[in-house]
Amino acid sequence: MSKASAPLRVGIAGIAGRLGRIAADAVLEAEGLELVGGLVSERTPLDNATFVRTLDDLLARAPIDVLLDVATQPGSERWTRDAVARGIPVVSGSSGWSEATLDEIGGVAEKGRVPALFVPNFAIGAVVMMRVAAEIARTFPRAEIVEMHHDTKNDAPSGTAKVTAKRMEAAGAAPVIIHSVRLPGLVAHQEIIFGSRGEVLTIRHDSLSRESFADGIVAALRGVRRLPPGLHVGLELVL
Incomplete structure (x- = not known):
């Protein structure tokens, strides 16, 4: 295979999870990965080769x-730090990151001349929802968010909800209250x-299965x- 058509080699942190x-x-x-x-x-x-x-x-x-990080903490933070320090671009879809840690990793990435992309939600419909919410907030400044996830999700509120609220407030919304629900039968809503x-x-977005994240993962x-x-x-x- 020629260098021009060489595939993008990917490692996945948290590969055994859902x-x-x-x-x-x-x-x-x-194609191409x-x-x-x-x-x-x-x-x-270690029962898989x-x-x-x-x-x-x-x-x-x-x-x-590229390293794709979909691990839980603390592995997510450890592996992401290690990859960025080695000059390997990272895409992280993990949650539970503090603002201070994100800023620190961003500094390491900038110093090492490597990009690190944090994705609150890989579902393309969720991206549209966040963009539309920020636009609506210019006209409707009072709003609240209800985010609902499966009962094994460890953090609350979700990263998607926090980013949505931050973008709405930047667009002119009053401080946005977030309500979190964790129940069996849910995926990400x-x-x-x-x-x-x-x-x-x-406005509402529903991921009815984790397959909704596949196209966004590949794009990232x-x-x-x-x-x-x-x-x-x-x-x-x-995108």
């Missing part, structure tokens, strides 16, 4: 062009309710290396 398995299938099915292997925590048996514990072990298989004198406007992997060095937030930057 989103990690969706991501692995998406990479394997996508190659799955090198995946990072798993000490709790996960592609599973390794450390970035050193992953790079011993082959160099990678968000409703934004805008209120004004005598009327209510509601293909697009992250076109971004300038430093920290970036939002799937829309590569």
